[in-house]
Amino acid sequence: MRGEAERFFDxxxxxxxxxxxxxxxxxxxxxxxxxxxxxxxxxxxxxxRRIGITFAVYGDGGDPERIIxxxxxxxxxxxxxxxxxxxxLEQRVNALNAFLHDVYHEREILRxxxxxxxxxxxxxxxxxxxCGVSVPRNVYTQIAGIDMVRTxxxxxxxxxxxxxxxxxxxxxxxxxxxxxxxxxxxxxQHRIAPVEQYPEALLETLQSVAGPYCDGExxxxxxxxxxxxxxxxxxxxxxxxxxxxxxxxxxxxxxDNFVFMRTTQGPQKVDILYRRIDDGFLDxxxxxxxxxxxxxxxxxxxxxxxxxxxxxxxxxxxDDKEIYMYVPKMIxxxxxxEPILKNVATYACGDPDTCAYVLENLSELVVKEVHGxxxxxxxxxPASTREECADYAxxxxxxxxxxxxxxxxxxxxxxxxxxxxxxxxxxxxRPFVLSxxxxxxxxxxxxxxxxxxxxxxxxxxxxxxxxxxxVLEASEAPAGPADAASSPVDTSMEQ
Amino acid sequence: MLSRTADNLYWLSRYMERAENLARILDVGLRMSMLPxxxxxxxxxxxxxxxxAGGLAGFDAHFDETTAQHVVEYLAFDPQNPSSIRNCIKVAxxxxxxxxxxxxxxxxxxxxxxxxxLADVHPQNLERGEIAAFLDWVxxxxxxxxxxxxxxxxRNDGFFFTRLGTFIERGDNTARILDVKYHVLLPQTERVGxxxxxxxxxxxxxxxxxxxxxxxxxxxxxxxxxxxxxLILRPEMPRSLSACLAExxxxxxxxxxxxxxxxxxxxxxxxxxxxxxxxxIDQIFQAGLxxxxxxxxxxxxxxxxxxxxxxxxx
Numbered sequence: 001m002r003g004e005a006e007r008f009f010d011x012x013x014x015x016x017x018x019x020x021x022x023x024x025x026x027x028x029x030x031x032x033x034x035x036x037x038x039x040x041x042x043x044x045x046x047x048x049r050r051i052g053i054t055f056a057v058y059g060d061g062g063d064p065e066r067i068i069x070x071x072x073x074x075x076x077x078x079x080x081x082x083x084x085x086x087x088x089l090e091q092r093v094n095a096l097n098a099f100l101h102d103v104y105h106e107r108e109i110l111r112x113x114x115x116x117x118x119x120x121x122x123x124x125x126x127x128x129x130x131c132g133v134s135v136p137r138n139v140y141t142q143i144a145g146i147d148m149v150r151t152x153x154x155x156x157x158x159x160x161x162x163x164x165x166x167x168x169x170x171x172x173x174x175x176x177x178x179x180x181x182x183x184x185x186x187x188x189q190h191r192i193a194p195v196e197q198y199p200e201a202l203l204e205t206l207q208s209v210a211g212p213y214c215d216g217e218x219x220x221x222x223x224x225x226x227x228x229x230x231x232x233x234x235x236x237x238x239x240x241x242x243x244x245x246x247x248x249x250x251x252x253x254x255x256d257n258f259v260f261m262r263t264t265q266g267p268q269k270v271d272i273l274y275r276r277i278d279d280g281f282l283d284x285x286x287x288x289x290x291x292x293x294x295x296x297x298x299x300x301x302x303x304x305x306x307x308x309x310x311x312x313x314x315x316x317x318x319d320d321k322e323i324y325m326y327v328p329k330m331i332x333x334x335x336x337x338e339p340i341l342k343n344v345a346t347y348a349c350g351d352p353d354t355c356a357y358v359l360e361n362l363s364e365l366v367v368k369e370v371h372g373x374x375x376x377x378x379x380x381x382p383a384s385t386r387e388e389c390a391d392y393a394x395x396x397x398x399x400x401x402x403x404x405x406x407x408x409x410x411x412x413x414x415x416x417x418x419x420x421x422x423x424x425x426x427x428x429x430r431p432f433v434l435s436x437x438x439x440x441x442x443x444x445x446x447x448x449x450x451x452x453x454x455x456x457x458x459x460x461x462x463x464x465x466x467x468x469x470x471v472l473e474a475s476e477a478p479a480g481p482a483d484a485a486s487s488p489v490d491t492s493m494e495q
Numbered sequence: 496m497l498s499r500t501a502d503n504l505y506w507l508s509r510y511m512e513r514a515e516n517l518a519r520i521l522d523v524g525l526r527m528s529m530l531p532x533x534x535x536x537x538x539x540x541x542x543x544x545x546x547x548a549g550g551l552a553g554f555d556a557h558f559d560e561t562t563a564q565h566v567v568e569y570l571a572f573d574p575q576n577p578s579s580i581r582n583c584i585k586v587a588x589x590x591x592x593x594x595x596x597x598x599x600x601x602x603x604x605x606x607x608x609x610x611x612x613l614a615d616v617h618p619q620n621l622e623r624g625e626i627a628a629f630l631d632w633v634x635x636x637x638x639x640x641x642x643x644x645x646x647x648x649x650r651n652d653g654f655f656f657t658r659l660g661t662f663i664e665r666g667d668n669t670a671r672i673l674d675v676k677y678h679v680l681l682p683q684t685e686r687v688g689x690x691x692x693x694x695x696x697x698x699x700x701x702x703x704x705x706x707x708x709x710x711x712x713x714x715x716x717x718x719x720x721x722x723x724x725x726l727i728l729r730p731e732m733p734r735s736l737s738a739c740l741a742e743x744x745x746x747x748x749x750x751x752x753x754x755x756x757x758x759x760x761x762x763x764x765x766x767x768x769x770x771x772x773x774x775x776i777d778q779i780f781q782a783g784l785x786x787x788x789x790x791x792x793x794x795x796x797x798x799x800x801x802x803x804x805x806x807x808x809x
Contacts, residue, residue, distance in 0.1 A: 076636050226593070247497060264652055266809075
């Protein structure tokens with residue numbers, strides 16, 4: 001226990017001398033008996049279940065309405081840390097959007113040899129349907145979730161970019177509601193930047209990317225696969241908060257290349273779909289013919305520009321685990337800037353020498369499937385037995401190109417209530433970046449916490465929980481509009 | 496609004512209303528089965544309870560013997576009975592969950608809490624003395640849900656469809672309850688042992704929460720033709736066919752106004768309401784009470800399917 005505390009950066013710091021942002025929280029932790037945490041935790045669980053904030057666990061015996069464990073101790077970021085993250089996130093997402101526009105148009109980055117061609121063209125996420133198709137404002141990923149980890153006072157790394165249909169933002173909002181309800185006094189002692197304007201920022205972003213055929217106020221709808229989907233709560237929550245319709249594929253139809261909703265007053269034209277279904281299910285005429293979730297003819301309408309989709313089709317090419325290695329180069333290539341946020345060193349096993357290195361050092365690495373997600377099918381070397389490593393090695397040898405490896409990061413820890421008391425647990429962080437007429441980032445995000453002692457896997461499908469993330473406002477600055485920290489940025493790109 | 500959303504709201508409120516009416520019907524069944532020297536015994540009373548709930552055929556397919564325990568299990572809990580109280584609440588919640596955005600937070604929490612509490616009720620643990628309390632709980636939850644909808648929904652089309660579901664279902668239920676017992680209301684079947692008739696009549700009124708109302712309206716002892724009049728024609732009786740159709744008519748008119756278009760449903764509802772509004776109970780008895788009720792149930796069902804065609808399919 002002691003040894004662990006020394007190896008990892010704890011965000012609260014030493015109990016007797018906490019880091020500045022955590023001073024009040026440390027005091028509160030010291031003065032609050034554990035029974036209170038337990039009582040509040042139970043309150044939170046009852047409330048979450050009553051409101052119906054659940055997600056589904058897939059697979060045999062999975063609970064269709066499970067609650068993600070909620071930790072009642074918040075995680076804090078100070079104003080300076082946040083400003084730094086905002087700059088880095090804007091830069092990174094701008095580069096990702098530029099890359100997406102480029103690969104579906106001139107492909108300069110490939111011609112310059114900065115990103116290997118085969119990584120793009122032999123990638124299942126590459127969407128040939130999108131070649132030469134222009135999207136409004138050249139924005140492809142209107143909503144991005146960037147997974148970050150921290151390893152030291154100033155050490156922040158991007159672990160993964162999520163630019164397809166990232167989820168989790170409803171937890172950011174509901175966790176905040178919960179904390180304000182459970183601990184009003186603690187909340188009032190801090191100057192915490194609000195997050196509740198996220199749905200408005202999302203709506204503004206979506207409306208700002210309406211296509212040329214939109215006349216009048218753009219009609220936005222959220223497209224969900226339906227209430228059996230694991231993130232259905234979030235889909236309905238966001239639609240409700242934005243005041244727009246939550247539609248399923250069967251509610252939409254295409255006529256004369258325009259997309260309409262079936263309403264009680266007849267058809268109504270839709271201008272922007274915030275779609276929360278994967279590319280492959282969007283349109284049975286274009287992708288999977290067996291998909292009942294999509295809308296026949298949607299892709300043709302999209303390519304004709306009569307409707308816009310957020311996020312665009314084919315964005316998966318930018319958050320592939322191998323493409324990830326090239327994001328810092330994209331930033332220099334498109335923006336001519338030094339990357340602000342660092343990448344984690346990544347070894348692609350497709351290269352024979354690299355693969356040999358990975359196999360030799362398996363017990364110290366984290367290995368992931370290139371196309372995997374959700375923490376499934378990964379190996380955390382230091383936490384695995386010799387047999388597990390040996391089995392995994394066989395899987396790598398069978399398909400080296402399907403795996404990447406990264407050094408095991410010393411994820412930072414945060415004080416977490418664990419039943420017997422408060423103890424440090426590893427956390428990561430997913431802020432949400434909105435791109436439209438400008439970049440909007442709400443000061444906060446989803447902090448995920450690995451509740452098991454020593455565990456580095458924070459995914460909710462693997463027993464992780466969530467925490468509220470408090471971004472503290474600078475003490476001298478008055479509480480301004482929430483995206484004040486992110487200055488307006490023109491996202492239009494040079495050709 | 497989306498046709499699917501309107502459809503879900505409509506059926507959500509129909510199912511909640513149905514759950515409540517089932518609880519009332521069962522409650523009366525329990526009461527009647529306790530009476531001494533009942534004609535035909537408790538079994539015939541339970542058979543008519545099943546008939547009123549529209550579950551006679553389904554029940555016989557599952558059970559050989561008509562006992563109190565079986566009937567309660569079938570009508571309240573049986574997952575194989577699509578209209579059991581449990582299934583009504585389950586379907587209502589599924590409908591609600593599918594259109595979360597169209598519900599207010601209060602409606603959803605009410606619906607969700609009902610479902611979660613119901614999961615803790617097991618028929619095998621329910622003692623005979625606890626059944627009435629369970630049925631009271633069902634009524635209370637339905638009232639609470641309807642109240643939260645009434646108190647928190649925007650007065651727009653979503654609200655109108657929700658209310659339409661309630662009153663279409665309620666009209667159907669009242670007509671069924673009456674139809675199952677119509678013979679005890681007929682003048683030619685007057686029997687000896689007036690106390691038993693009195694119980695039967697009171698039971699009908701109780702199953703639509705109208706025993707107190709009867710006395711307020713007529714200031715008279717129970718008379719079968721007045722009971723029929725109260726439940727069919729009196730506009731002030733909230734579960735009478737006339738009152739239900741007045742509401743259906745009202746909400747269809749408000750939809751027509753909001754959408755700037757009328758259709759077949761407005762015509763049908765207006766016609767059906769007029770028959771009730773200007774009808775007379777002696778004429779209904781002359782033409783045949785049973786025939787009248789069967790005809791009403793058919794027309795009400797036809798109206799519902801026209802509502803679907805005009806608004807809910809899209």
